[in-house]
Every structure is written in structure tokens, then in C-alpha cells.
Amino acid sequence: MSAESSNLSNIEHRAVIKYFVKKGKTPKEIFEDMVSVLQESAPSYTMVKKWARSFQQERESCEDDPCPGRLVTVVTEENVRKIEKIVLADRKIKLWQIAEELQISKK
Numbered sequence: 001m002s003a004e005s006s007n008l009s010n011i012e013h014r015a016v017i018k019y020f021v022k023k024g025k026t027p028k029e030i031f032e033d034m035v036s037v038l039q040e041s042a043p044s045y046t047m048v049k050k051w052a053r054s055f056q057q058e059r060e061s062c063e064d065d066p067c068p069g070r071l072v073t074v075v076t077e078e079n080v081r082k083i084e085k086i087v088l089a090d091r092k093i094k095l096w097q098i099a100e101e102l103q104i105s106k107k
Contacts, residue, residue, distance in 0.1 A: 013043045014062035017051045027052040
């Protein structure tokens with residue numbers, strides 16, 4: 001298999017995992033099989049275990065679950081200007097101090 005054709009999407013990886021789970025393979029066997037074919041583009045063992053467990057528990061969809069609600073963002077022009085002004089005034093300011101001053105999450 002060429003390097004180009006071995007680059008599967010996450011959904012395709014999950015479909016392969018689902019197929020092997022339905023055939024009764026263990027997560028370790030699935031992982032080893034995928035690594036032997038996909039090499040470095042194979043998903044991690046942790047991901048194989050996670051998805052194998054989901055499919056063993058009757059999950060059918062290979063798609064990600066939708067995130068609840070809309071993500072809240074604090075990246076606004078106003079906040080960017082404020083942060084720039086704060087950092088230019090004190091280059092040694094800590095992230096938590098900026099977050100506290102603007103009342104935004106550090107993340």
C-alpha cells in the first residue's frame with residue numbers, strides 16, 4: 001500500500017475498528033493489524049481501545065458526537081486590543097493576570 005493511500009481519515013479508522021469489533025477481534029489485535037498496514041498513520045492504541053469499547057457497547061455511528069451548544073469565544077477585536085495594550089505596558093505579566101483583568105478564561 002502506498003503512503004498516500006494509507007492516510008485514512010478518523011472516520012475511516014473508526015469504520016475499520018467497527019468492522020474488526022464485529023468480527024470479534026480484541027483492541028490489541030485491531031491495533032496491531034492497523035499498524036502493520038497503515039504504519040505511522042495508524043491511530044494510537046488508546047484511540048483504538050476507546051472506539052472498540054464504544055462499538056462493543058452497541059454504538060453504530062463512526063461520526064463524532066455533536067458538541068452541546070455553541071462554543072463561547074472571547075477572541076474579539078476589543079479583547080485583542082486590550083491584551084496588546086496590557087502586554088506592551090508590562091511584558092512580564094502572567095496569563096492568569098490578563099485573564100483575571102479581562103474576566104476571561106485562561107483557556
